[in-house]
Amino acid sequence: MNSFVEENYLKALFYLSNKNVDGEVNVNDLSKRLNIKMPTVTSMMKKLATKNLVHYESYKPLKLTESGKKEAALIIRKHRLTEMYLVEKMGFGWDEVHNIAEQIEHIKSPDFFAKMDELLGYPKIDPHGSPIPDKDGKMVWVKYTKLSECKQNDSVKIAAVINASDDFLKFLNRKEIHLGLTMEIESVEPFDQSMVVRYNEHSSETLSNTVCERLLVEKA
Amino acid sequence: MNSFVEENYLKALFYLSNKNVDGEVNVNDLSKRLNIKMPTVTSMMKKLATKNLVHYESYKPLKLTESGKKEAALIIRKHRLTEMYLVEKMGFGWDEVHNIAEQIEHIKSPDFFAKMDELLGYPKIDPHGSPIPDKDGKMVWVKYTKLSECKQNDSVKIAAVINASDDFLKFLNRKEIHLGLTMEIESVEPFDQSMVVRYNEHSSETLSNTVCERLLVEKA
DNA sequence: TTATTTTGTTTGACTTGTCTAACATTTATA
């Protein structure tokens, strides 16, 4: 069982290692991210190396082992589930939940997180469009973009839906919008951020910002 | 701000000090309760004394200061709110929640507990009949008994109601059962724990165990 | 009232996680 502190190192390592392709992280970057001085980081890396969570060699960049990656993903899973729970079930705003989730993610109780998962309907992506790792620490590594963040003339493919309420799904059905569908953005209304899009037989459908915020896409 | 560990000492001290009238606690008892050796307890007591949370004198019994009592009550508040939340809002059983609550009670976020309080409808007693301290650490010091735990011929006064749902309150209304009412227990049915009680003009009303579990009483 | 048991304290050691100061290596730059 990893300590609270170790978990924080793993999580930070995980975030930083996903910024470049090879997954390598500098001691210095980790130190800055965690607000912990470099010597402390070095010694913790040695410790995590003995636990086979990190590949460590003097003066070489850090890298999570497979097992380290899994542990980290599980912490991130707990963090994201907690954030979603706080927002969806307790009525917090997205700006308020990070600090609480930072603490709750370290709770030792598989049941607690399993219950959240269940109450949330086993979500696979969080409302930022970031994937939520599953119970085995596996996650889909596509980072989706919200449709609302795309620009005029972008060609995008619908990849996922946030907050799939009944009403919302019915709405998408009526508009014949479904996963895998490709659409072009004809224009973005500056006033209310609504979008006019084109797809299949629909030559100019207007989608409100509320809708665009809930559609996650891959850019072509 | 007290540490996680300090909070555990305060909580244990609070529980033990409510077992006798003068609120005094032995180092040995505290040591046993926390599963921490006596020398460690002694040194923590000295530390808490410098923080003005405990009255400490060598070889004398321990006692919480007013400020220590308040801190402890606030932790217990968080513990009880958490337990109730887990049961009422997440669907856990009462047997499953203690360990989770032991961890969540240390979360630093007034908003988080304020939200739970709100979602639970500002409960004043928990389903065990134990009082929940308010935001200032004040609590009503009556320890109620569930009607279901009383015996034949007991004379009891209705003191509080658990899980006051609309339906339940309507039911009580129909039966003319209200706070402050005194009733005698005529008999207890061994098969289903239902009770036959007598009060005012009602000479033999039968109350199911479900009802008796939700009525908190003071014994005469 | 003395002896024994129980309770409480002191001392010194250990672990985890942190720091600063000094030193070493790598990388960038002049």
Next chain:
DNA sequence: TATAAATGTTAGACAAGTCAAACAAAATAA
């Protein structure tokens, strides 16, 4: 490529919280 800057490591210190061993006081029993 020599030097300066940035990055990383070693060494030693410290705080929090824990323990075991030895000692001290208080309570109980003989």
